[in-house]
Amino acid sequence: xxxxxxxxxxxxxxxxxxxxxxxxxxxxxxxxxxxxxxxxxxxxxxxxxxxxxxxxxxxxxxxxxxxxxxxxxxxxxxxxxxxxxxxxxxxxxxxxxxxxxxxxxxxxxxxxxxxxxxxxxxxxxxxxxxxxxxxxxxxxxxxxxxxxxxxxxxxxxxxxxxxxxxxxxxxxxxxxxxxxxxxxxxxxxxxxxxxxxxxxxxxxxxxxxxxxxxxxxxxxxxxxxxxxxxxxxxxxxxxxxxxxxxxxxxxxxxxxxxxxxxxxxxxxxxxxxxxxxxxxxxxxxxxxxxxxxxxxxx
Numbered sequence: 001x002x003x004x005x006x007x008x009x010x011x012x013x014x015x016x017x018x019x020x021x022x023x024x025x026x027x028x029x030x031x032x033x034x035x036x037x038x039x040x041x042x043x044x045x046x047x048x049x050x051x052x053x054x055x056x057x058x059x060x061x062x063x064x065x066x067x068x069x070x071x072x073x074x075x076x077x078x079x080x081x082x083x084x085x086x087x088x089x090x091x092x093x094x095x096x097x098x099x100x101x102x103x104x105x106x107x108x109x110x111x112x113x114x115x116x117x118x119x120x121x122x123x124x125x126x127x128x129x130x131x132x133x134x135x136x137x138x139x140x141x142x143x144x145x146x147x148x149x150x151x152x153x154x155x156x157x158x159x160x161x162x163x164x165x166x167x168x169x170x171x172x173x174x175x176x177x178x179x180x181x182x183x184x185x186x187x188x189x190x191x192x193x194x195x196x197x198x199x200x201x202x203x204x205x206x207x208x209x210x211x212x213x214x215x216x217x218x219x220x221x222x223x224x225x226x227x228x229x230x231x232x233x234x235x236x237x238x239x240x241x242x243x244x245x246x247x248x249x250x251x252x253x254x255x256x257x258x259x260x261x262x263x264x265x266x267x268x269x270x271x272x273x274x275x276x277x278x279x280x281x282x283x284x285x286x287x288x289x290x291x292x293x294x295x296x297x298x
Contacts, residue, residue, distance in 0.1 A: 041097065041104040050202065053102030056083050060090055060103070061191060061201040077165050078191035079148050080199060086151035096148075166192075185271035187211040205277035212264045213242045219260050223253025224296050232290035232297035241269035241277065245284035248297040 093110040115135035122139035145165035152169035182190040184200035
């Protein structure tokens with residue numbers, strides 16, 4: 001009696017069914033035969049591996065997929081959702097849900113969108129072509145919404161519309177959010193939450209240091225011009241969350257530099273401290289008497 005005959009008919013059918021799903025190629029590798037698209041959802045994470053949700057809201061901020069969307073739509077706000085929301089992914093084809101752990105999405109290959117060669121003359125005189133999943137014209141300065149969608153209570157799906165790129169379900173009265181947008185500690189604009197709350201993503205200590213340091217060095221660079229040594233002064237290029245030693249600048253820019261220091265100390269550097277960041281003071285060379293060399297303070 002063969003080994004297969006010892007198995008019950010029901011068991012043989014199950015074995016045959018499972019075996020039919022796997023084909024072994026000549027090289028010995030197994031190829032699974034099944035549906036090409038999956039309804040199973042996978043957890044989406046940020047680029048650093050941290051979750052895309054906080055237990056009450058979900059956001060695409062700091063994800064690799066959002067970076068791809070932002071490259072073609074720099075003015076598009078970061079899409080955010082409430083716990084339990086069903087929506088279309090910003091890739092335009094996968095289905096997602098906002099879960100407690102973050103954004104859960106199906107994983108299937110999206111067909112590429114090919115736009116025609118039309119062109120539009122924008123109000124500023126520039127000419128733009130069609131781009132994005134919807135092949136839209138995007139003139140400079142216009143707010144461009146991401147192409148995700150939300151499932152409404154009545155079962156319909158709506159896209160983002162309006163200056164704040166909000167979802168407007170049938171029968172809902174849209175919330176008018178303030179036009180003034182918060183700037184986060186790393187210099188990026190905050191995303192608008194469902195209740196008009198402005199949400200900043202978690203940022204690294206290094207990102208805050210880099211942003212604040214650039215604000216200070218740019219201020220010094222704007223005031224380098226001089227006519228003589230008496231125009232120049234030595235200033236400390238530092239704040240409560242960054243130290244870049246000293247530099248020379250025209251005395252007329254010292255007031256602006258101090259105002260920038262006060263602003264970042266009251267905002268960006270406070271976030272720096274809340275995150276437990278430690279300021280590393282570099283070894284600085286003692287400053288020399290500033291000179292005006294070739295009309296530039298040095």
